[in-house]
Amino acid sequence: MEPDVSIETSCMIRIAVLPIGQIAPSLFRDYVSMLDRHQKIDLSTINSFYTEHQKSPFSNQPWESGSLRFKFMIGGSPPSPWEDFQSNRKIHAVIGICHCPSSPDLNSVTEQFQAACKPYAAAIVHRCFAFCPADSQLEQHDNKKEGSLIMFPPADRQTLEFHLQTIVQDIAASLLMGFENWVLQAESGGTILKTPLDSQASLVSEEVIKAKKRRLGRAQKTIGDYCLLSGSPVDANAHYSTALELSRLTGDYFWYAGALEGSVCALLIDRMGQKDPAVEDEVKYRYNSVILHYRKSFIQDNAQRVSPLSFELEATLKLARFLSRRVQAKEVVELLTTAADGGKSLIDASDRLILYIEIARLFGTIGYQRKAAFFSRQVAQLYMQQENRLAAISAMQVLAMTTKAYRVQSRASTMKNRPQSEIDVDQADNSKMHHHLVVSLFESQWSTLQMVVLREILLSAVRAGDPLAGWSAAARLLRSYYPLITPAGQNGLASALANSAERLPSGTRCADPALPFIRLHSFPLHNSQIDIIKRNPAREDWWAGSAPSGPFIYTPFSKGESTNNCKQELIWIVGEPVQVLVELANPCGFDLNVDSIYLSVHSSNFDAFPISVNLAPNSSKVIMLSGIPTEVGQVKIPGCIVHCFGVITEHFFKDVDNLLLGAAQGLVLSDPFRCCGSGKLKNVSVPFISVVPPLPLLVSHVVGGDGAVILYEGEIREIWISVANAGTVSVEQAHISLSGKNQDSVISIAYEALKSVLPLKPGAEVTIPVTLKAWQLGSADLENLNKNSHGNLARQAKDGSSPLLMIHYAGLLNPGESSAYGRRLVTPLNICVLQGLSFVKARLLAMEIPAHVGDNPPSVDQMDGGLTEVVDDSESKTDKLVKIDPYRGSWGLRFLELELSNPTDVVFEIGVSVQLENCNDKNSAVVNGDISEYDYPKTRIDRDYTARVLIPLEHFKLPVLDGNFLIKDYSTNAPASSKSSSFSEKNMKAELNASIKNLISRIKVRWQSGRNSSGELNIKDTIQAALQTSVMDVLLPDPLTFGFRIAKSITEVVTGSDVQNNSSAVKGSVVANDMTPMEVLVRNNTMDTIKLSLSITCRDVAGENCVEGNKATVLWAGALSGVKMEVPPLKEIKHAYSLYFMVPGEYTLLAAAVIDDASEVLRARAKCKLLDEPIFCRGPPFHLRVNGTL
Amino acid sequence: MTSTACFMIVSRNDIPIYEAEVGAAPKKEEAVHQHQFILHAALDIVQDIAWTTSAMFLKSIDRFNDLVVSVYVTAAIHTRLMLLHDSRNDDGIKSFFQEVHELYIKSLLNPLYLPGSRIKSSHFDTKVRALARKYL
Known part of the structure; x- marks a missing residue:
């Protein structure tokens, strides 16, 4: 059988084209391609070369429209035993091609050519084309004038082609004349025409007449063949008709079929260019008859040796090819299926090969790609059976053609087939994919077939010695079908890959990736230290608006801007290294060594750094790939370049994404990442990455270590933050701001320290002092602290309660740039607040120390506050504190008791200081300023101890009991209050609150621990809470104050100064059994006149009333009870009386008064509910010592 | 029962969703591959023939060597039940196809089955093999 047969094959003149002498294959191919254009020579063009020696046997030669067809057999072909049967199988001419520069000796060329022509006995014309001859060769040629060697002088291509065309036309004319000769001879003399089918036996037994007729018929058929070759279909048809008649009569079915085939060809040539359905039907009909007659000619006895089956199949293929041009798929399929069936009984393996090749080609032409692939694979299998390298190469190439149909x-x-733009689009828009698109990605995934095909390609590539094709096939097999391959098989493929790679030069690239699977994991966000902020050149605060401000993620105002950058955008900076995280998976059962892997960037403005990775069997790994952008522009990262198994491949992220998508839809066998135990990951798409010019880069650290600053609650400390420019551009603008929680814990930042050093050159450094004050821990924090007392420092420092120091900075703004960028440095001020002193409770304590009754009348003020200040200024302030003069006593002295506990493991020292307002300096000892501070002695609280700190509160008493403070109570008592009163009420209330606040703010509790921790206890709220209930008592004086003294004689009063001097001697010296004149002083502290009835009692040590009753030991003169008096506002009134003590000892004098017609103010002060309730006012007790008589 | 039979269901986009060797002959891997290759190649013919007839059962549309391909096309042309066999028991094959079609519809009705994905149900497999024993 012959390849590439068609009905028109019968009219083609075969010309062997042979290389002569030394000639490079590429040159030979080049010359042949020039020759190949002249496959069809019009008869009209060869008219000039045609010299009619005798009358042409082709009477109906169409000189105007006809043509000769050449079929160039490159490299020649072996003689066929069927040459007699089909004259077109003969080689009618031989053309040698010689490249003169490589074969200088023309004689040897001629000899070689003659030797090469020997096998082609039937050839009529011999020509040897010598290209590019040298001048000497041309001369040599001219001298010899030999016919067969034709020189093509060196010329440009066009001239050469024209020259060649002329020569070919000459050849055509010679052939035509040769055919004429042959036909004339054949008509005159009998030529014996035989085929391998004709057995010797049949020759013997045949009848003579029949044999003669048969011979005649065969001769007519052959003449017809020559007519066809000569381009005269009409003549051919006439001869074929005779031949048909004769062979039908003689029962020579084989030749009958041959003649019929020829007549169909003649018909087609005659009707060339016409589309006539009738012709088509005729061709179909006649060819079916041809096939039938070939089948009929099958003779059983020589079936082992030779069979007409190949002619039957060839005829089938010819018809199929004819029909395939007319797109009659169904009939073609039927013919081809029949032909394929017939292939089974073909004897020659190469015949079957040709048959399958032709079937595959024909299926391909009618668009049945899968059928074509099927038969191609059959062809490949036949090639593989030949067990030699060339056949293996052929098998590999044929299989490579099937890969499209099998989608491998x-x-x-x-x-190669896809335009670049399409790839770009694919890469740009891979975020959304519909189900049907996903399905279409996995179209025709017949995994079994695909694996078989790939395995066969691998096998053939190994045999053919093509390591790259083998590597590629093994890589595809391993990557796509690892779940279907046993671990042993996977190992085999891995070694196949390694073996192939050994035979490849290092650095070989292959388009098909093997392992590992690589997917994009994430782009690590910029370290907060190097945040990039888009600059708003229109504003002074250029960073504003770049980051979402406010509590909303989405704001309607930012919507308009966000439409154009709907995709995630990433900014990289020239010269600053960037990282990308990718995840690798090795789902196979062997260790995978990735020699190097780095990001693949096509935009050539990125330097990627390779790393090497080892992946254990069935494992996945997230690795960080880094690189440096080198130029401003865009960066696209479609995938990674991997050097693995000795070959460099590019792995696209998109492929793996599609694979994972398919796995999610159940279309792919397995998800390589999931089977490696890696979790499901959100589909990460490569963002739009733009590279911007260098920016300054500030780095900061806290001087003394970046660890958290551990502070106790309320502690104040200064830290220094060192900021250095690590970039290559100087910082031109910088602005410090605070954000985050607990911003108020930053007391001060030295802004000017940074401002003063601008511009900050690369490498320069500046230190910014920041003063911090630790905040109070909330109750939740405290709970946490109690729960886990250890290891909470780090957690607390992390949980974001610390304030953030933000420095927005930027380089010089180029006016031309549309989008400039600045940066933000966020330095967390890591403050870890420890629980310091904790406040347990606060309460007010009252303390009563009765005063002694002496000669010296206590002043009004001193009566109120029992605390006295030592007059002597020279004494240190600390000695001045709570010292009580026994003759004044202390009534109404109140202490604020703070109970503090120290849960920490350090010692705290508490110092309380009170700012005193020296409003009335009459009695105040301190005169050196309006406001003085009293420091109380320090209290030390050991670890895990609780201590109480007392804060005396006397100094706060107001001198006058005014109605102002009591309006609140007043209004509650009188519900029908006017609007104005409510207004004043508000006013007053505010005043009261203000005075309380004032009071509280004067108390400061400071603590110190160790050498450098100190702070202030924030206990304002607690003090206020403690004071709230008894603020009246603390702040307001009683309406009446009482005092006792021993009345002096008049002379003594006159010389008061003496008394003062020797008072110490007589002070408190009351003698028993003596009349002692005494005075009680009643002072009105209010603004109104008070009417009252005073009564005085005296008690002994046992507390018995010793003035009245049965056992009265004290006699008196004057009124002691029911003394009516009227005290004008802010005045005091004396009431004199005398006592006579019969028994020496300690006595206590008490004054009390019932206020008549009490005003509202008094009523409110006394907190009495009822209107008619008498208001009882009691004075503090006074001690009186009565000495016995000496 | 036939000695060689390979049954496949091919879904939309020519993705095979079920395959089973239902012949009585001992199974060889090479043969299984060859069967699938033949069925795969027959898809070309099915795609043309399916539009020329209203019948769902397309009798022996293709053959290679001794093996014949019969196809049953579901109404939407999306799914093709393909059988490669060496016997010529058309009636049996037709019944087989009809019953398998019913089974296939049942599995389609399963809300957990994503149309177009592989049929992994062992129940389906068992039933198909039983039907093959019964009819082929």
Whole structure:
């Protein structure tokens, strides 16, 4: 059988084209391609070369429209035993091609050519084309004038082609004349025409007449063949008709079929260019008859040796090819299926090979790609049976053609076919994919077939010695079908990959990736230290608006801007290294060594750094790939370049994304990441990355270590933050701000320290002092602290309660740039607040120390506050504190008791200081300023101890009991209050609150621990809470104050100064059994006149009333009870009386008064509920010592 | 029962969703591959023939060597039940196809089954093999 047969094959003149002498294959191919254009020579063009020696046997030669057809057999072909049967199988001419520069000796060329022509006995014309001859060769040629060697002088291509065309036309004319000769001879003399089918036996037994007729018929058929070759279909048809008649009569079915085939060809040539359905039907009909007669000619006895089956199949293929041009798929399929069936009984393996090749080609032409692939694979299998390298190469190439139908193409071939723009689009828009699109990605995934095909390609590539094709096939097999391959098989493939790679030069690239699977994991966000902020050149605060401000993620105002950058955008900076996280998976059962892996960037403005990775069997790993952008522009990262198994491949993220998508839809066998135990990951798409010019880069650290600053609650400390420019551009603008929680814990920042050093050159450094004050821990924090007392420092420092120091900075703004960028440095001020002193409770304590009754009348003020200040200024302030003069006593002295506990493991020292307002300096000892501070002695609280700190509160008493403070109570008592009163009420209330606040703010509790921790206890709220209930008592004086003294004689009063001097001697010296004149002083502290009835009692040590009753030991003169008096506002009134003590000892004098017609103010002060309730006012007790008589 | 039979269901986009060797002959891997290759190649013919007839059962549309391909096309052309066999028991094959079609519809009705994905149900497999024993 012959390849590439068609009905028109019968009219083609075969010309062997042979290389002569030394000639490079590429040159030979080049010359042949020039020759190949002249496959069809019009008869009209060869008219000039045609010299009619005798009358042409082709009477109906169409000189105007006809043509000769050449079929160039490159490299020649072996003689066929069927040459007699089909004259077109003969080689009618031989053309040698010689490249003169490589074969200088023309004689040897001629000899070689003659030797090469020997096998082609039937050849009529011999020509040897010598290209590019040297001048000497031309001369040599001219001298010899030999016919067969034709020189093509060196010329440009066009001239050469024209020259060649002329020569070919000459050849055509010679052939035509040769055919004429042959036909004339054949008509005159009998030529014996035989085929391998004709057995010797049949020759003997045949009848003579029949044999003669048969011979005649065969001769007519052959003449017809020559007519066809000569381009005269009409003549051919006439001869074929005779031949048909004769062979039908003689029962020579084989030749009958041959003649019929020829007549169909003649018909087609005659009707060339016409589309006539009748002709088609005729061709179909006649060819079916041809097939039938070939089948009929099958003779059983020589079936082992030779069979007409190949002619039957060839005829089938010819018809199929004819019909395939007319797109009659169904009939073609039937014919081809029949032909394939017939292939089984073909004897010659190469015949079957040709048959399958032709079937595959024909299926391909009618668009049945899968059928074509099927038969191609059959062809490949036949090639593989031949067990030699050339056949293996052929098998590999044939299989490579099937890969498209089986969807196992090498990426190299698909890339070639796709325009670049399409790839770009694919890469840009891979975020959304619909189900049907996903399905279409996995179209025709017949995994079994695909694996078989790939395995066969691998096998043939190994045999053919093509390591790259083998590597590619093994890589595709391993990557796509690892779940279907046993671990042993996977190991085998891995070693196949390694073996192939050994035979490849290092640095070989392959389009098909093998392992590992690589997917994009994430782009690590910028370290907060190097945040990039888009600059708003229109504003002074250029960073404003770049980051979402406010509590909303989405704001309607930012919507308009966000439409154009709907995709995630990433900014990289020239010269600053960037990282990308990718995840690798090795789902196979062997250790995978990735020699190097780095990001693949096509935009050539990025330097990627390779790293090497080892992946254990069935494992996945997230690795960080880094690189440096080198130029401003865009960066696209479609995937990674991997050097693994000795070959460099590019792995696209998109492929793996599609694979994972398919796995999610159940279309792919397995998800390589999930089977490696890696979790499901959100589909990460490569963001739009733009590279911007260098920016300054500030780095900061806290001087003394970046660890958290551990502070006790309320502690104040200064830290220094060192900021250095690590970039290559100087900082031109910088602005410090605070954000985050607990911003108020930053007391001060030295802004000017940074401002003063601008511009900050690269490498320069500046230190910014910041003063911090630790905040109070909330109750939740405290709970946490109690729960886990250890290891909470780090957690607390992390949980974001610390304030953030933000420095927005930027380089010089180029006016031309549309989008400039600045940066933000966020330095967390890591403050870890420890629980310091904790406040347990606060309460007010009252303390009563009765005063002694002496000669010296206590002043009004001193009566109120029992605390006295030592007059002597020279004494240190600390000695001045709570010292009580026994003759004044202390009534109404109140202490604020703070109970503090120290849960920490350090010692705290508490110092309380009170700012005193020296409003009335009459009695105040301190005169050196309006406001003085009293420091009380320090209290030390050991670890895990609780201590109480007392804060005396006397100094706060107001001198006058005014109605102002009591309006609140007043109004509650009188519900029908007017609007104005409510207004004043508000006013007054505010005043009261203000005075309380004032009071509280004067108390400061400071603590110190160790050498450098100190702070202030924030206990304002607690003090206020403690004071709230008894603020009246603390702040307001009683309406009446009482005092006792021993009345002096008049002379003594006159010389008061003496008394003062020797008072110490007589002070408190009351003698028993003596009349002692005494005075009680009643002072009105209010603004109104008070009417009252005073009564005085005297008690002994046992507390018995010793003035009245049965056992009265004290006699008296004057009124002691029911003394009516009227005290004008802010005045005091004396009431004199005398006592006579019969028994020496300690006595206590008490004054009390019932206020008549009490005003509202008094009523409110006394907190009495009822209107008619008498208001009882009691004075503090006074001690009186009565000495016995000496 | 036939000695060689390979049954496949091919879904939309020519993705095979079920395959079973239902012949009585001992199974060889090479043969299984060859069967699938033949069925795969027959898809070309099915795609043309399916539009020329209203019948769902397309009798022996293709053959290679001794093996014949019969196809049953579901109404939407999306799914093709393909059988490669060496016997010529058309009636049996037709019944087989009809019953398998019913089974296939049942599995389609399963809300957990994503149309177009592989049929992994062992129940389906068992039933198909039983039907093959019964009819082929």
